[in-house]
Amino acid sequence: MKEELLKIISQTYAPLSTACQQELLEQMKVSSYEKGTILVREGQYSDKSFFILQGCARAFYLNDGRDISDWFAFENEFVSAIVSFFTNQPSPHYIEVLEDAVVIELTRTLIDDLAGKYHDFEHLVRVVVTKTMLAQRERISSILFHTAEERYQLLLAIRPDIVNRVPLMHIASYLGITLETLSRIRHPKKRI
C-alpha cells in the first residue's frame, strides 16, 4: 500500500529519492472520514493539505447562504483550504467529505520541512502547484468562452463519473450555473 502510494506520486507528479520517501512515510498521517464530515470550516486557519487515497471531497464557499463548490478531489488528487494553506489567512472555504474517504494529511510544516530538506520534494511541490495553476486557468477560460451547456459537456469529458459521485447541485455551482439550469441542460425540451 505504501509502495503503491509512492509509485502513484512518482508517476502522477514527480519521483522522490529513497531518503525522502522514507521520511515522508514516517511523518505522514493517514486518516479515515465518513461521508459528510467537514474537514475545514470557513474562518478557520487550516495548515493541512489532504491527499485522497479513497473517496472524494470538495472545497466550497458559503457566499451569503449560497453553497458554491470550488474544487473536487478524487483518488490520487489533493484538496486543501487553498487560501489558508498558502497565505496563512482565515479560510474562505469549507472542505467536505463527499464519500467515505481515506486521506493522507500533510501539514504545511511537514511540507515546508521536507521541501527545505529534499530538493526533489521541493520539486514535487512545484509540480503539484503547477498542475493546480493550470487547472484553474482552464476553468477560467471555460467560464469565459463556453456556454453553460458546453462547460457541462467539458466537465463530463474530463470526469465522466462525477455525475454518479457528486450531487448535481454541487456540479452546477462548480460550473457557475444554477441547479435549475443544469437540470434543463440535462433534459432538453424537444425543439418546436
Place this chain on the structure above:
Amino acid sequence: MKEELLKIISQTYAPLSTACQQELLEQMKVSSYEKGTILVREGQYSDKSFFILQGCARAFYLNDGRDISDWFAFENEFVSAIVSFFTNQPSPHYIEVLEDAVVIELTRTLIDDLAGKYHDFEHLVRVVVTKTMLAQRERISSILFHTAEERYQLLLAIRPDIVNRVPLMHIASYLGITLETLSRIRHPKKRI
C-alpha cells in the same frame, strides 16, 4: 541595476544563494521591445518566460476573432505563454507588448537547469507559480461572485494605474465583459 533586480526578486519572491545569483546573471538575456510587438503568436511553441523590468505586456486569446485578454504584467512581474511554457503544447495565447518594454527572457531550459542545480531556485519557481495560482483563483471567485461593476472596482483597487496604461477594451475583455458594458459602468446614467 543587476543588484537592484536581485533585490527585487529576493523581496518579492524568494532569496537566492550567491552562486545561483551569479549563474542567473550570466545566463539571462535582457531585451527591449517596442509597444505593439507580438512576442508570441497563437500556435507557436514558446519556451520563454518574460520578467518585465520596464513597461507592460499582456497575454490574450483570439477566440474566433474576439480578442480576450488573459493576463497583464507590469514592472517586476512575469508573463509567459503559460500553456505552452508549462505543458509544451502550441500556445493558445498571444503575448503583446503594451508599452515600450525592457524584459528579461528566461528559457524553460535555463529555468529547469537552474532549478535542478540550485535548490533555492527551485523554491523561487515554486513561489512564483504559487502566486500565479492564487491570482487565478482570485480571478475565478471574482467572476463567479461579483457583478461586472464590482469586478471593475476590485481591479481598480488592486491596480489603480491600469486605466492609464491599458486600453479599456483589454480591461473589459479581462473582466469578462464587453467594452460597451465597461463604458456604461464608467459613465453611469442618472437614476430616473
Place this chain on the structure above:
DNA sequence: CGCCGAGTTGAACTGAATCAAGAAACGTGG
C-alpha cells in the same frame, strides 16, 4: 407509509451581450 432532500419543470425577469451609429482621441504625414 410519510417525510425530506434532491431534482424537475414552468413563467417571469434581468444583467449583460449584441447590433448599430456616432463622438472623441490619437498619430502621422504633408
Place this chain on the structure above:
DNA sequence: CCACGTTTCTTGATTCAGTTCAACTCGGCG
C-alpha cells in the same frame, strides 16, 4: 500645426442566456 484616417470609446435600442421564484415529482429511509 493642421487635416485626415484610424482606433478607441460612448450611447441607444433590442435581444438573450441564464436567474429567480414557485410549484411539483421522485426516491430513499426512519
